[in-house]
Structures are given as C-alpha cells and as structure tokens.
C-alpha cells in the first residue's frame with residue numbers, strides 16, 4: 437500500500453486593498469461595506485491589477501524557491517455560486533506567475549511545488565442552519581470578493597498525513613516571515629485542500645479531494661480518516677469514486693460533497709479586461725535581495741554559530757517574534773545554548789499550556805534574565821524557577837518580588853537541611869536497607885523526598901551529600 441498526498445493551498449495576501457479594485461482588504465469590516473462595482477461584478481466595471489499583489493506573490497514564490505515567469509496572464513474560471521456575483525473568478529490558469537519550487541521537510545524530504553498563481557477570493561455565505569442541506573435561507577457577505585489570493589499547488593510528494601501537516605506549518609512560518617499573509621488557518625487566511633489516493637500492487641484508488649480543513653491539526657486528522665476510509669473501501673473490493681469530500685470538524689469525519697468536477701467544466705478562457713503581466717528581471721532581483729532570512733536559514737545559523745541544538749533552533753527560528761526575543765536575549769549577554777533551553781522548555785510551555793501565541797511582553801527579557809541568574813547562581817532551584825516563571829507569566833510581577841515575597845531562596849545551609857534529611861531517612865527504612873545492600877541508585881529517591889518536603893527549596897547537591905554522609909556513617 438502506498439499513499440499519495442498532494443495539497444492545494446489558498447493564502448489570502450495581506451495587501452492594503454483588494455486584487456482588482458481599491459476596496460479595503462478587510463474581512464472584519466461590517467458585512468457588505470468594502471464593496472464596489474468591480475468586486476461585485478456590475479456591468480461595465482473594469483478590473484485594474486493591484487501591484488502590491490504582484491509584489492507579494494513574487495516574494496512568496498521566491499521564498500518557496502520557485503522560478504518566476506517574466507510573462508504570465510489572467511484567465512476567467514466560470515462557475516455559478518451565490519458568493520460569486522461576477523459568475524467567474526479571475527485566476528491564472530494557462531500561464532501562472534511561478535512554477536517549480538519546493539519546501540524541504542525537517543527530515544530532508546523535498547516536497548515539490550508545481551505552481552503558484554494569483555487569483556481572487558469569493559464572498560462568504562452564512563447559512564441559517566449548521567448544515568447547508570437543512571438551511572432554509574442563506575446570507576452572503578461580499579467583503580471577501582476580490583481579496584487577493586495565491587494558490588500554491590504541490591506535487592503529490594507526501595506519503596503520510598504528518599508530512600502534510602509539517603508542510604503546512606512550514607509554509608505558514610515562511611509566509612509570516614516574509615509578511616505576505618497572516619497564515620491564520622482558523623480564520624481562513626490560509627486554506628488547504630488535500631488530494632489523496634492509495635495504490636496497492638494490483639490497483640489504485642481514484643483521487644479523493646478533502647476540503648474545509650481549517651486547522652493544522654485537522655490537516656493530519658482529515659487525511660488519517662480519509663486514508664483509513666479508502667483502505668476499507670478497497671479491502672471490500674469496492675471502487676473508490678473520484679469525489680470531493682468535506683472535513684467535518686465536529687464529527688471528525690469526511691462527508692461526500694459532490695463528484696469531482698473536471699477542469700473543463702470551468703470553461704477557462706483568457707481574461708479580456710487585463711493586460712498580460714510582465715515582470716522585469718530587475719524587479720525579481722530586487723525582491724530577492726530584500727527577502728528576510730527564512731526560518732530554515734535562521735535555524736541553521738543558530739545551530740552552527742550559536743551552538744543551539746537542532747531541535748531548539750528549528751523551534752526558535754520559525755516564529756519571527758520568538759526569534760527576535762531569543763536574539764535580543766543573547767545580545768543582552770545570556771548564553772545562547774542555555775537561553776534556548778529556557779525558552780523552548782519553560783517559556784513556550786507556559787504559552788502552550790493555555791494555547792496562546794507567544795508574546796514577549798508576558799515574560800520580558802529582563803525577567804527571563806533574572807530567573808536564569810537566580811538559577812545559575814543556585815539561589816533558587818530549577819523547580820522553583822519554573823514556579824516563579826509561571827507567576828511572572830500570570831501576574832506580570834517582578835521575579836525579585838516573587839522570590840522575596842514567597843521566601844523562595846534555596847536553602848543550602850546544611851544545619852537547616854539536616855533535620856529534614858533525617859526525617860526522610862527515618863520514614864523509609866526499607867529504602868535505607870536497599871541502599872545498604874549496595875543499591876546506591878536509591879539515593880535519588882531520598883533527594884526527591886527532601887525536595888518535596890522543602891517544596892523544592894532545598895539545594896539538591898547539598899541534600900545528596902548530606903544523605904550520603906548520614907547513610908554511610910551508619911555503616
């Protein structure tokens with residue numbers, strides 16, 4: 437059995453105005469306020485291409501290692517739907533702006549990009565019921581009509597659902613770094629349709645397209661579901677019809693939407709109202725020079741020149757604000773390796789724990805530095821440091837105030853610790869016996885006991901030494 441997965445991705449470009457008119461590119465405005473004769477398809481209205489769209493499309497295509505075509509053109513894709521008042525969508529079907537790119541996954545596998553083209557978004561429907569078949573009425577908001585998109589089409593180079601997810605995450609990180617899109621899947625700024633088919637020795641299933649995937653997690657879940665479903669159908673000796681299915685995030689399953697339309701159903705023809713798009717070599721070179729460092733390049737720099745582990749480097753480099761935070765922390769004199777561990781293991785864990793995006797204001801570099809200094813100078817234990825950081829994250833208080841206020845300084849005074857150590861030893865005669873029979877690995881158990889009793893405040897090194905002394909003395 438071999439699974440073949442390809443993706444078609446639509447990204448909204450964050451330009452000031454729409455693709456072919458001067459309406460604001462703002463999907464959050466009050467419904468049907470950012471509209472004009474052009475984007476609502478009134479007779480006689482003529483489109484004019486927004487040059488910022490071209491600029492962003494080139495930036496994205498170069499970042500995805502594509503070849504930019506000095507000449508490309510626009511076409512009409514004809515279909516009827518209430519969210520498309522013009523009756524056609526302007527796209528680049530015959531001559532796209534860019535082709536032949538790629539993104540490399542972290543394991544080195546190359547996912548080829550077949551093409552990138554510019555097109556416009558359609559409006560948005562609101563149905564009076566959860567499911568379209570039950571809806572008695574539907575409303576339409578045309579603010580989204582004409583918002584610029586680029587469509588990115590991959591070759592079917594992925595074999596596993598997690599590869600598709602990784603590809604989407606890497607793509608989002610790149611689009612955000614080059615500032616052409618928010619890459620936000622949850623609000624539809626980045627949308628993904630997945631094509632999947634399965635082959636075994638004798639036969640191959642038809643290609644099934646899965647739509648409506650609206651989160652990175654669901655890219656993987658929807659594909660896992662679909663692969664299982666197709667495999668089951670094939671096992672039963674039935675045919676897998678070529679169709680379009682929709683991912684339903686409530687039932688965590690896919691449902692058949694329609695049999696897949698063929699490309700020639702759309703009656704593509706060249707857009708008569710727009711000139712061909714000419715891009716000079718100079719322009720391509722200038723944009724190439726202006727591109728910021730991409731996540732993979734940045735990660736390599738962190739790994740090679742700063743000695744950060746590969747895993748940490750990848751995590752820090754993928755988000756612009758996060759990498760800036762890390763670089764500023766290192767510039768303030770903190771050790772790169774140490775800081776990378778703190779950020780990845782402790783700081784990010786806090787943001788992940790309540791699913792919020794990283795925000796450097798929650799734990800300032802000053803406060804991170806204070807907590808790291810406390811720990812490195814053994815004034816507080818790592819365990820207490822975590823507690824202090826969580827408190828800073830929650831309340832925004834200064835670490836000094838927290839440490840003093842809660843009396844968290846590490847106890848390294850042997851006289852203060854010895855009574856607790858004795859207590860722990862007295863409470864665990866069985867473990868003491870084990871130790872005496874030569875099982876010295878139980879030492880850690882005693883240290884853990886003391887740390888628990890002192891709420892993490894004891895200096896584990898001193899505790900270890902004391903326990904060893906006491907147990908060995910009894911011999």
Ligand SMILES: [Zn+2]
Pocket residue numbers: 454457458459470471472473474475476582
């Ligand atoms: Zn408009």
